[in-house]
Amino acid sequence: MSDSVEFTQKRMAMVCWSSDLDRVWPQLILATTAAASGLEVDLFFTFWGLRVLQKNEKRITGTNWMQKAESMMDRGGADNLKLGKLHFGGMGTSMIKKLAKQYNVSNPSDLMEMAMDLGVKFYACQMTMELYGLNKEDLIDGVEPPVGAASFIEMASNADMSFFI
Amino acid sequence: MSDSVEFTQKRMAMVCWSSDLDRVWPQLILATTAAASGLEVDLFFTFWGLRVLQKNEKRITGTNWMQKAESMMDRGGADNLKLGKLHFGGMGTSMIKKLAKQYNVSNPSDLMEMAMDLGVKFYACQMTMELYGLNKEDLIDGVEPPVGAASFIEMASNADMSFFI
Amino acid sequence: MSDSVEFTQKRMAMVCWSSDLDRVWPQLILATTAAASGLEVDLFFTFWGLRVLQKNEKRITGTNWMQKAESMMDRGGADNLKLGKLHFGGMGTSMIKKLAKQYNVSNPSDLMEMAMDLGVKFYACQMTMELYGLNKEDLIDGVEPPVGAASFIEMASNADMSFFI
Numbered sequence: 001m002s003d004s005v006e007f008t009q010k011r012m013a014m015v016c017w018s019s020d021l022d023r024v025w026p027q028l029i030l031a032t033t034a035a036a037s038g039l040e041v042d043l044f045f046t047f048w049g050l051r052v053l054q055k056n057e058k059r060i061t062g063t064n065w066m067q068k069a070e071s072m073m074d075r076g077g078a079d080n081l082k083l084g085k086l087h088f089g090g091m092g093t094s095m096i097k098k099l100a101k102q103y104n105v106s107n108p109s110d111l112m113e114m115a116m117d118l119g120v121k122f123y124a125c126q127m128t129m130e131l132y133g134l135n136k137e138d139l140i141d142g143v144e145p146p147v148g149a150a151s152f153i154e155m156a157s158n159a160d161m162s163f164f165i
Numbered sequence: 166m167s168d169s170v171e172f173t174q175k176r177m178a179m180v181c182w183s184s185d186l187d188r189v190w191p192q193l194i195l196a197t198t199a200a201a202s203g204l205e206v207d208l209f210f211t212f213w214g215l216r217v218l219q220k221n222e223k224r225i226t227g228t229n230w231m232q233k234a235e236s237m238m239d240r241g242g243a244d245n246l247k248l249g250k251l252h253f254g255g256m257g258t259s260m261i262k263k264l265a266k267q268y269n270v271s272n273p274s275d276l277m278e279m280a281m282d283l284g285v286k287f288y289a290c291q292m293t294m295e296l297y298g299l300n301k302e303d304l305i306d307g308v309e310p311p312v313g314a315a316s317f318i319e320m321a322s323n324a325d326m327s328f329f330i
Numbered sequence: 331m332s333d334s335v336e337f338t339q340k341r342m343a344m345v346c347w348s349s350d351l352d353r354v355w356p357q358l359i360l361a362t363t364a365a366a367s368g369l370e371v372d373l374f375f376t377f378w379g380l381r382v383l384q385k386n387e388k389r390i391t392g393t394n395w396m397q398k399a400e401s402m403m404d405r406g407g408a409d410n411l412k413l414g415k416l417h418f419g420g421m422g423t424s425m426i427k428k429l430a431k432q433y434n435v436s437n438p439s440d441l442m443e444m445a446m447d448l449g450v451k452f453y454a455c456q457m458t459m460e461l462y463g464l465n466k467e468d469l470i471d472g473v474e475p476p477v478g479a480a481s482f483i484e485m486a487s488n489a490d491m492s493f494f495i
Contacts, residue, residue, distance in 0.1 A: 010487045013326070017191060020250075026347060026377055026494070029457075033479040039487065047191055048250065066260050073251050084250070085350075085378065085414070086403050095396050096461075103460045127194075130268045131261075149198040157175045157204065161343070161492040162326040164191070178491070182356060185415075212356055213415065231425050238416050249415070292359075295433045296426075314363040322340045322369065327491040329356070 011040045013159035015152065016049040019074055020084030021093060021108070024052055025100075027165045028111035035118035042159070043115075044152040046125035050132060051076035052108070053124055053139045062133030070132065078108040078140075116142045123147050176205045178324035180317065181214040184239055185249030186258060186273070189217055190265075192330045193276035200283035207324070208280075209317040211290035215297060216241035217273070218289055218304045227298030235297065243273040243305075281307045288312050341370045343489035345482065346379040349404055350414030351423060351438070354382055355430075357495045358441035365448035372489070373445075374482040376455035380462060381406035382438070383454055383469045392463030400462065408438040408470075446472045453477050 012034045016027050027043070035041045045053050054061065054076025061071040086092035100107065106114065116122065124139060126146040136143075156162040177199045181192050192208070200206045210218050219226065219241025226236040251257035265272065271279065281287065289304060291311040301308075321327040342364045346357050357373070365371045375383050384391065384406025391401040416422035430437065436444065446452065454469060456476040466473075486492040 012483075012487070015191065015195075015328070017188075017330075022377060023347075026345065029479050030345075030483065034483045034487075037480055037483050037487075039483070047187060066264050070251075070257075070260065070264070073253075073257070086400075088403075092400075092403070095400065099396050099400070099461050103457070105457060105461065127268070127270060131264050131270065149194050150202055153177075153195065153199045153202050153204070156326045157177070157199075157202075159326065161486045161489065162328065163345070163492065163494040164328040164330045165494045180356065180360075180493070182353075212352060231429050235416075235422075235425065235429070238418075238422070292433070292435060296429050296435065314359050315367055318342075318360065318364045318367050318369070321491045322342070322364075322367075324491065327493065329493040329495050 009038065009040055011042070011155075011159040013042045013152065013156040013162045014044065015164040016043050016045045016052065017047050017164060018084070019048040019051040019076070019081060021081035021096070022083050022085060023165050024078070024081055024108050028108055028115060030163070031120050032111055032115045032118060035115060035120045039160075041115070041120040042123065042152075042155045043120060044123045044125060044147070044155070046128050048074060050124055050128045050134065052078055052081070053122065053143055054134070055138060055140055056080060056109070058138050061138050064133065067131075067133035078112055081108060112140070123152070125149070174203065174205055176207070176320075176324040178207045178317065178321040178327045179209065180329040181208050181210045181217065182212050182329060183249070184213040184216040184241070184246060186246035186261070187248045187250060188330050189243070189246055189273050193273055193280060195328070196285050197276055197280045197283060200280060200285045204325075206280070206285040207288065207317075207320045208285060209288045209290060209312075209320070211293050211314075213239060215289055215293040215299065217243055217246070218287065218308055219299070220303060220305055221245060221274070223303050226303050229298065232296075232298035243277055246273060277305070288317070290314070339368065339370055341372070341485075341489040343372045343482065343486040343492045344374065345494040346373050346375045346382065347377050347494060348414070349378040349381040349406070349411060351411035351426070352413045352415060353495050354408070354411055354438050355441075358438055358445060360493070361450050362441055362445045362448060365445060365450045369490075371445070371450040372453065372482075372485045373450060374453045374455060374477070374485070376458050378404060380454055380458040380464065382408055382411070383452065383473055384464070385468060385470055386410060386439075388468050391468050394463065397461075397463035408442055411438060442470070453482070455479070
């Protein structure tokens with residue numbers, strides 16, 4: 001009788017719910033670090049979080065006036081995120097970004113590129129796409145086709161750790 | 166030598182910490198989706214989150230003046246929740262609710278009913294009940310008897326995924 | 331052929347991301363409860379959360395002006411935390427603290443001491459230490475040497491439950 005050696009790659013699943021810089025940063029740092037450590041990583045961008053996948057140059061998105069108004073109030077694009085706390089009309093956010101640069105912490109856009117290079121999967125929430133009136137063309141390149149919550153539940157139930165950030 | 170086939174139902178445990186509409190929504194969507202996918206789901210409502218289990222028509226709750234003041238500032242009931250971000254004196258919250266209706270996203274009250282029908286367990290945090298001065302009569306029907314944090318820890322330590330939302 | 335009986339202690343890993351009282355409280359209650367229930371608990375204090383490990387009496391920290399300004403706006407120390415919601419210039423925070431005292435809920439400082447006594451490990455995020463310009467001397471006693479995100483990922487991937495709070 002032979003022993004079977006079992007090797008399973010560890011997995012991480014994360015709900016990326018926020019478009020606040022102070023949440024997106026740890027999301028992406030955890031994701032890239034996990035991927036660099038050899039884990040499979042699935043990110044599910046939903047609710048405010050979907051804005052992070054929006055192209056930086058897209059200003060007004062959506063098809064009806066409510067979607068357009070919402071897109072103006074919560075500007076999308078990883079380069080345009082604001083702190084959820086101590087934003088202070090931009091001063092706090094700009095200060096933290098300067099500090100990060102000084103101490104060699106990569107910005108969200110660079111972390112996203114790094115994450116994709118490391119094989120991290122980016123999923124957009126189908127329901128939020130509809131709510132916001134976003135199309136595939138509004139999102140950055142490299143994002144997987146949109147999926148529903150059931151797909152995320154399956155990813156998370158097979159993961160070794162799961163987060164909602 | 167016979168192989169034993171082991172089938173274990175997957176489990177999800179969640180701390181429902183918030184009374185913000187933008188957090189309660191994903192909590193309940195994840196909970197109903199997981200239950201519909203065949204998982205056992207335990208929800209532990211604590212801190213601000215306990216307000217979500219409060220009956221919609223209860224305006225002022227608690228027995229001492231501090232509890233009454235707190236209950237006025239953070240109105241409970243799943244129909245009365247506000248966005249934690251972009252609320253804008255009600256305009257943002259009302260707009261998101263209209264968008265949700267238009268795109269057939271169920272409201273929190275309906276999701277809670279659906280969740281209970283699917284067997285999701287709703288637990289109120291005993292300590293928060295005492296802090297807020299809430300009684301069983303203040304909460305909606307179908308909620309389990311209150312439990313402490315130790316009970317939640319046991320649920321979560323046996324779950325396949327756990328979230329704090 | 332003998333069966334080996336395997337007993338593994340359950341583990342919990344948590345990202346302590348916030349310096350808001352309403353988040354730090356459940357972090358520490360979950361941590362102490364889990365440790366008291368026999369779990370091994372690892373806490374990783376990062377971003378705003380690092381401020382919680384700062385000594386109460388340290389007012390201005392950091393070496394450059396941006397770090398000093400940031401430390402003034404987000405005062406550290408477990409005794410100085412404010413609610414992230416309903417703070418109302420201090421009134422809401424003070425009321426919740428009074429209610430907690432009345433109902434025998436320990437304050438964050440006491441919970442941290444209790445947690446350390448129960449063997450909970452407190453890790454400071456190396457990167458945030460650098461961003462804030464904090465030194466070991468700025469932090470309370472009993473904190474482990476700073477670690478990076480990769481160390482946390484390893485802790486969490488071996489844990490039975492993981493949270494981001």
